Amino acid sequence: MTPDSSVAPAPAPATATSADAERRLHPMSWLFVLVQQLKQFVLPLVALLVFGRGDRNELWPLIGVGALAVFSLWQYFTYRYGVVGDALVVRSGVFERSVRVIPFARIHNVALQQSLLHRLFGVAEVRLESAGGNKPEAEMRVLKLADAIALETLVRQRGRGAAVAADGETQEADLATPLLSLPPTEVLRLGLVSNRGMIVVGAAVAGASQFSPRLIPNLFETWGAALFGWAGQQHFGPPEYALAAISLMALFVLALRLFSVLLALLQYHGFQLSEHGRRLTVERGLLGRWRTSASRRRIQAWTLHEGVLHRVFKRRSLEVDTAVAEDQNQQRALRELAPIATPQACDGLIEHLLPAAGWSQLPWRPLPMRSWWRLFVWDVPFALLVTAALAWRFGGWGTLALLWLPWSIYKARQHAARAAYACSDELIAVRGGWWTRHWRFAELDKLQALQLTRSPIDRRCGTATLWLDTAGAGAWSPPLRIRFLPEADAQALYAALARTLARRRLRW
Incomplete structure (x- = not known):
């Protein structure tokens, strides 16, 4: 088009x-x-x-x-x-x-x-x-x-x-200046790394419920009774149940990936990001075509995302929040500047669109490593409840669920090791995640509000959380916040950002 x-x-x-x-x-x-x-x-x-x-x-x-x-x-x-x-x-x-x-x-x-x-x-x-x-x-x-x-x-x-x-x-x-285009191979990679297959599952469930609200529950009851009845006849033990569950999960994941690839081809075929002066335009779609544009001045916040499969394919995705009317149909909103691209391409886009921010030279400051236990402690009640339920059903085999706790400790330590923030004269950025990683950042001029909060645990540990609010934040976007900051550092950063915002608004 x-x-x-x-x-x-x-x-x-x-x-x-x-x-x-x-x-x-x-x-x-x-x-x-x-x-x-x-x-x-x-x-x-x-x-x-x-x-x-x-x-x-x-x-x-x-x-x-x-x-x-x-x-x-x-x-x-x-x-x-x-x-x-x-x-x-x-x-x-x-x-x-x-x-x-x-x-x-x-x-x-x-x-x-x-x-x-x-x-x-x-x-x-x-x-x-x-x-x-x-x-x-x-x-x-x-x-x-x-x-x-x-x-x-x-x-x-x-x-x-x-x-x-x-x-x-x-x-x-x-004049239109092309910034990024996705060939079919990249669209296939996008389908493999995304979870868009859940959209197909959700649509199927919603469509079935239109005919009969009990259709889906009845199917699950029928299939569940048949599977467990067959398993009982075969005298399955805990290892066989575990293998069957893993096999069913693998089939489900494979079906989701196939649906995700199909949706990616329908939605992102011919994807092209271009620049018209100070406006960005995205065009995409196979059967239907979507073309949306927005001014670069209306971009409020940025999110760089990298999941496990992204790292396998050495790819990332870049999304933005724009200050436009809320729209339930996200296909019409300008959010994805790079649905999938190499890290170098994503960094190049950021450098091109935010030339004064110095993205590649940001001074990242790690958060205290000693706060890892605060990420781990919330997994303990869940692990104990699951272990009790499995032990009641399978006896001693159910206590194997306690192996989740060492994994939770390792995961929490990895999250704490990667958590960091950076602040320059133009940009505030937060880095987080380990299994699924993200970088969330915004220009200082786009900040709408600052909030410093301290929970009872924060007061006990001498830490605080700084919340940074921008317009147009997506419901599924990671929050722009800095957690577990030492109180003195949090107060100093809050005061510095408040002075910067006050100074710039006075100039306006």
Whole structure:
């Protein structure tokens, strides 16, 4: 879906009137609105048609479908958008008129989505998002692909012009600079190292529950009774039970990896990260295509991730948090700058996008090694409960679960040995994890709040935890915090960061 610059119309002049600039949605937009509305009714309608008993009353839901079709047509005939000066004006409704004026400087993210149906009709869905909202500023279903690309270009140009005027920076040429692309081999590696197969399992469970809430529990009960009955007939002992459990787990993991590879191919085929001036654009997808862009100024925090399989393939992933409206569909959000890449490529991206931060020269300071026991102590109650349950079921063999405790001690010591933090004039960074490692960092200008906390154990040990808050943090992102700091060091770092933030905000 690479845009051709020849099809993008020139931006409307600042003196254009709304009548001159107004445009309609695509003539087939009503069909896509209808499809979107019907998604939540697909499974019930299929169940009605397949398992219905021939009663005429079962056809009443089709009246709702007709009402949704009328609503879709109504939205097409009443929706207008246009450019007036440095703002986008969206008009909708007839009896209840709605006029929404959206300044280009307020639009932080532009997302273009193309499903397979969109690609067949040569159209795209456009979402314009801003920071601090729970829904997009405007959602256009659907526009011609050329119009969608032209609107994205216009938002990028006008938004950058406003940023240049505010920051006094030199305007850069609107040329796309490729930063990262993923060939098919890298996409396959991404599928192998990720756990996206759980999405397929979750979707299957949700779909099955639509037909019968008891379908999944009944299957587990039936299969469990059959497996344990067969195992009882074979007079399995604890070693045989353990081998059977390991075999079933291996099959489950293999199936998850196959699903993960399939999802990775569907979602990340043709992945390309490019730079347009001060905006970053990501385009990806096999059957459906997603194209989203956001200003580099809106990136709030960064996460560099490295799991066990990442290390096997000598790869990492780089994600960012952006200050845009919350969106349950993460495919539309600009989060993954590098879903998978070599450590050198990830470091190169960070150095390019944060040239003043000095990422490769950060002065890392390790946390006290003596705090390892505080990571270990939380595993003790869990290990004792599991051991008691297994000993009750299998007798003395169950006490083998206590072997988890030495492993927990080793794991806690490894976590404590890798934990560190770094602070420079531009950046604050935290390093953590051992089995699965992460680097979490943010520019000092993007910090929203500082909090110094001390638990009863902290007061006993003379330590403290410093929490650093940024906007747009993802629910699954590791926290930006520094734990187990000696109290004096924590107080000094807190005071230094507070003075730096106060100084910079006074300049604003």
